[in-house]
Amino acid sequence: MDLDELTARLPKVSLHTHLIGSVSASTVLELARKHDVDLDAAVGRPGCTADDLYDHESYDDLDEFLRVLDVVGAVIRDADDFHRVTYESLTAGGAAHGVLYREIMLSPPGHPGVPYATILDGVIAGARDARADTGIASGLVVALNRNDSAAAGLQLVEEVIADRREEVLGVGLDYSEAIGPPEKFWRAFALAGRAGLHRTAHSESGPPHHVETILDLLGGERIDHGYHVVDDPDLTARCVSERIPFTCTPVSSDIGRYSGSGDGTHHRIREMVDAGLCVTIDSDDPPMFGTDPTHDYRVLARALGYGLDELAQFTRNAVDGCWLDESDKQTLR
């Protein structure tokens, strides 16, 4: 089997995909029309089409990328919209690439004015229909926006607890690491931990001590990205021995250039794998970065010369690192 076929057919488990970042450009255009949103004005470019909405070459810094992400989030408004984007992300964006199980990251603050319950109602219905039609299973991670205040993060966790749904497995932390270092959200994460929610957080461009803070202060069980952990040998050894999963996203972090990975994210990922860290592979925001689950595996495999053994290990790592009960994990093994 050649690499293209192998990467397409390999069973995958996905722990790092954002719902807002999973919406195809054509769906964004349709939703903008449905809600009378002037997309040209929102994007700041006249004559915006499905072909140029996601101009990934322009994501020189995270803020530029997040600006487009906010435009997309603002056109997803009612439960039908959330049903649609979840269904599309899990079927065409997931099951069609061999994804058996995905933990989807939701960003409620990215949908201004939309009640949390509306988001959950639509997403859960979309996930149920995707499972019925393709067999893909999923869980939800509610991400706090680190550009917001600590109080806003705490309020979101309170909402997650007040409107508790079994599909919501845990909380995460995304957006700008420079604006919101992990310690800013210690209260929100402590509350989430007391409520029995799992916890993860992004650390993409930040120094290794952010990884340490996520583990020790926020009670993080996984790290999203985490490329700079290998700059600290003691911390790396600790993460190896505790088998902390790092959800790496080769294509988005390379294009984004804000990961600070220097000569390419795949070199960082090779260092992480060689150090014995528990690495998983994912797409982050697939259509926004012109990628998909198969493409991420393929790009990494080509760059690092990986074959079936190495690629299958990424999937095994994701099974170990996912937040399903042990008995449900067994069905993926």
Ligand code: ADE
């Ligand atoms: N939200 C969606 N994608 C993100 C990324 N790569 N970094 C931070 N926040 C995000």
Ligand code: ZN
């Ligand atoms: Zn991410």
